[in-house]
Amino acid sequence: MENLSVSQLAAGLDHGEFSSVELTRHFLHRMQAHGELNAFITEMDESAIVQARRADQLIKEKKHGPLTGIPLAHKDIFCMDGTRTSCGSRMLDQFVAPYDATVVQKLGQAGCVVLGKTNMDEFAMGSSNENSYFGPVKNPWNPGHVPGGSSGGSAAAVAARLVPLATGTDTGGSIRQPAALCGITGLKPTYGRVSRYGMIAYASSLDQAGPLAKSAQDCAYLLQAMAGFDSRDSTSMDEPVPAYTQALDQPLQGRVIGIPDEYFGAGLKPEVQDIMAQAIDWAEGQGCIIQPIRLPNTELAIPAYYVIATAECSSNLSRFDGIRFGHRCKAPKDLHDLYRRSRSEGFGTEVKRRIMIGTYALSAGYYDAYYLKAQQIRRLISTDFSKAFETVDFILGPTAPEPAFRIGEKTDDPVTMYLSDIYTISVNLAGLPAISVPCGMHEGLPVGMQLIGNYLTEDRLLNFAHQYQLATDWHRQCPPGFAQGSVDE
């Protein structure tokens, strides 16, 4: 059951081969049997069964859609009415959200069954899931390695077949990088395509929610239900949502694919480069035109990102004051002591570090040298992309410079950790959509390729990824120990 696609699961439900309650129990059982991955912060078995019963009733009455009764997990960054929403932080350890995020609401209306909330780097700040208050997530392919981050719990849960679908958010690569490191498919939509309402903010001009699943086709189903205009998000795009699942079968003949020099430079592991070469060969075999391009400001994207993201985070996280919600210190001496100790106790090391950098960058006398400069670099990066898209349809390269690294390997040096996002970060600065697709293995760990498209071309990205997945089976690989029969059922 756990290896079936969303459309196969829907067909099974439709034909009465199994009920949503049975499906839900099956995945809840797998979740509980694989607690060692630490992929979940909150398991929601009771409410899931209630939702599954409701879904079964809708299916019986023929009032169902393509996702009715399909189990899924939400990254613990999405507010869910009446449910603890921790954002991976001690600050929100006891926080029960008083309303639903738009994404949660839309997927609830689509009939999805929520199995739980997934583990993540605290406030989505991290590339390895080691920054969670609830402990690191393990990579299902090798428990000594990280799953990537910050949507590491969602990626690990999908890769280990604990859940067929999961939501994630991507501020600098937080959907694509864990998808690559766990061997699954993850899409970061165009900025504004999916509502940010009820999604706990990290860096608001970069944050975007998207789907994680085994395949591009499954991502298409999930994105279809997530995307769309929302008046409650002031940066939501008021553009029609195309039928993503209907665009999957177009031929790729004649599509122009740009290969940026800068994505194949010194930092890239040679074995990953070889795997990319095979993917490029495949695209050429499909009649795509391969064209070298330049994105000259790529290297500057990381420093620009770390100024912009930390500046926005220092402002966004000022709402955590120990007064209205979240952690409050014991016996505060005065108001100032209440703010300082509540925040210092509630936030973890990396979050505090980023608040400090952001505060510095925005402070009097330094604004022009850091924040303004970073915004100008952001413009250059965005212009590089728009120039490239004058002649190409897609930009293709690796999602990450290497497969999953070991837990603890990069925790001592924040700059080394930041560099693992080199290929994903510029996409957020420009606000473009991009997808990560599994395309090979190295030493037992998955490698992902990233395909970047122009604004609102999610349909074309999914189309390319689906065609690739029809021809290859990297997305079908299941980590050993999680394949059928490995769980006592």
Add this chain to the structure above:
Amino acid sequence: MSISLEEVLNISHLARLHVDEEQARQYAADLSKILAWVQQMNQVDTREVVPMAHPLDVVQRLREDKVTETDQREKFQTIAPRTDKGLYLVPKVIE
């Protein structure tokens, strides 16, 4: 680029974070390193470049001046650390 202990304490005050002396030394080292690395942005001349604050150069939408939110004070205060008679409680501010 080197950040002094004094600067760290000033930033921690602005950020409303409590930092002890040992942590301040660690922050000074970390922040100096990160900011030195960020300086590579200066390789590029950006004098003529218009800063980009947001990926979509859009105008803020306006909506009709109509009440859409209902009063949910009670619900929202159930998650507050300390409240009394509909008010949020904080330590005494004025003696």
